[in-house]
Amino acid sequence: MDYFLQQALNALSLGGEYALLALGLAIVFSVMGLVNFAHGELITVGGYAMFLAVLIFGVKDPLLILPVGVLAAIFFAVLLERVAFRPVRAAPPTTGMLMAFGISIILQNSALIFVGTRPKAVPTAEWLMLDVNIGSLRMPVVQLLEAGVTIGAITLLVVFMRNTTIGIAMRAAAKDFSTVRLMGIRADRVVRTAFAISGLLAGLAAVFIMARRGAVDPFMGFTPVLKAFVAAVVGGFGSLPGAVIGGFALGIAEVTLQATLPSSVAGFRDAFIFSAIAVLLLFRPQGILGERPDFGEKT
Amino acid sequence: MLEASHISVNYGPIKAVRDVSIDVGRGDVVALLGPNGAGKSSLLSSLVGLVPKNRGTVVFDNEEVSRASTEDLIRRGMSVTPEGRRIFGDLTVGENLRLGAAIRSDKDGIAEDTEKFLDLFPILRKRFNSAARYLSGGEQQMLAISRSLMSRPKLLMLDEPSLGLAPRIVDQIFEFLVTLRQWGLTLLIVEQNASEVLEIADRAYVLSTGSIVFSGTANELSNSGGVMELYLGLEGH
Known part of the structure; x- marks a missing residue:
């Protein structure tokens, strides 16, 4: 039973990390049809910002360092939108996608050149590494926090999307952006908000990824975002609940x-998962909650 | 209220609107008529900044707005009920109305206006919290017009408000447009359905292949059999 609960918490915290990243991809895709392959670099930027914060402030103050990672990711997401994606917003979707690839390559190589190829250690606050005992259970603080923060962030996002005018406008823009503009709502503001939210979610994920890895390197964003991309496709690309x-x-x-x-085949874990996903997509190409693409006349 | 001069709109090599000038006075109800593909919707889209003008100037409420963005024009007091209604189907009726008022911040005024339209169209009150896509075509049109009025516009432009609706519903919509006129709103109505709109319009323009082929009062148009027959498929008086 304890073993089961332990694994359940593992699943919840890992799933939470994927969910945060997949939501960030989905929210940007839903309002502007952009598959942001530079999303992983937001994690890396958050990581390097924390590394810098440790250099400047020392390790003593994790409460100062964690927000730095989150704020850096938000700031960087908004900056990317302004300087890179806004100029190509009217272009065909492939242009935006290539732009995202380009940015990703530029950022990775900038980190290689200016910071170095070797991972940089970012000491994790000690209290994050502790376990708490609940009955006979030992739960790592970082996993409990990750699960809690993910659930909190998703709840807040739901409230935001349902109760604020800009949130409602973002839901509307996913289907019909030009009519949203006819309401006098500024397109730039809708898109900027989507990027800020994707940055916030990536920043939160970055904090926990950093806590587990204890180091930042130029390519650390790649694998998590690849997984998040898969998660978003499985759920139905562009659908937030998906x-x-x-x-x-x-x-x-x-x-x-x-x-x-069994340990002899455990190395093929991802192969099993991707096979299962391939089968799922054969029967439901639009993902779990996605809508079938509408090739007919649109109203 | 709205003076558009020498407007041209091209889509690549296609000249959708050629050197069109229209004038809508304060409190006027003006009809913009013409067959399918005449350039009516293109003209409307260019007036509200959704498609770029190749030439021409627009003066709205005594200010030159030829290069203003859609968002700015809405904030200055234009509003559009788009062709095909374009309600936000996934959003509730209430959320649709709320987005209509997105440019306002006077909470009390917004609540008051919402009540006003819910009183006018009781079905919208009944369906306030359900997704707008479940409304019938006519109900969606009432929601679409209400939504475009939530911004308290000075000029309301309606693109084919009768399109695809049963005659009984069309009558209801035009009755409501008469009410709007009594409220003092300025209306520019794009229609293919000339007979209904000429009953409520003061003046009319007829567009054909991108150019204006007639302009005058609604009466003059009704009495000019040639234009009516040639461009609008109706028998003149």
Whole structure:
């Protein structure tokens, strides 16, 4: 039972990380049709910002360092939108995608040149590494926090999307951006808000990824965002609830296979998962909650 | 209220609107008529900044706004009920109305206006919290017009408000447009359905292949059999 709960928490925290990242991809895609392959670099930027913060402030104050990672990711997401994606917003979607690839390559190589190829250690605050004992259970603080923060962030996002005018406008823009503009709502503001939210979610994920890895390197954003991309596709690309479901489903699947596969085949965990996803997509190409593409006349 | 001069709109090599000038006075109800593909919707889209003008100037409420963005024009008091209604189907009726008032910040005024339209169209009150896509075509049109009025516009432009609706519903819509006129709103109505709109319009323009082929009072148009027959498929008086 304890073992099961332990694994459940593992699944929840890993799934949470994927969900946060997949939501960020989905929210940008839903309002502007952009698949932001530079999303992973937001994590890296958050990581390097924390590294810098440690250099400047020392390790003593994690409460100062963690927000630095989150704020850096938000700032950088908004900056990318302004300088890179806004000029190509009216261009065909492939242009935006190539732009995202280009940015990703430029940022990775900038980090290689200016910071170095070797991972930079960012000491994690000690209290994050502690375990708490609940009955006979030992739960790592970082995992409990990650699960809690993910659930909190998703709840806040739901409230935001339902109760604020800009949130409602973002939902409307996912289907019909030009009519949103006819309401006098500024397109720039809708898109900027989407990027800021994706930066916030990536920043939160970055803080926990950093806590687990303890170091930042130029390519650290790649794998998590690849997984998040898969999660978003499984959930139905562009659907926000789909991104959350896809993220948790992927986390649960990974942890379950990790815990149950015999060690001789455990190395093929991802192969099993991707095969299952391929089968799922054969029967439901639009993902779990996605809508079938409408090739007919649109109203 | 609105003076558009020498407007041209090209889509690549296609000249959708050629050197068109129209004038809508304060409190006027002006009809913009013409067959399918005459350039009516292109003209409207260019007036509200959704498609770029190749030439021409627009003066709205005594200010030159030829290069203003859609968002700015809405904030200055234009509003559009787009062709095909374009309600936000995934959003509730209430959320649709709320987005209509997005440029306002007077909470009490917004609540008051919302009540006003819910009183006028009780079905919208009944469906206030359900997704707008479940409304019928006519109900969606009432929501679309209400939504475009939530910004308290000075000029309301309606693109084919009768399109695809049953005659009984069309009558209801035009009755409501008469009410709007009594409220003092300025209306520019794009229509293919000339007979209904000429009953409520003061003046009319007829557009054909991108150019104005007639302009005058609604009466003059009704009495000019040639224009009516040639461009609008109706028998003149």
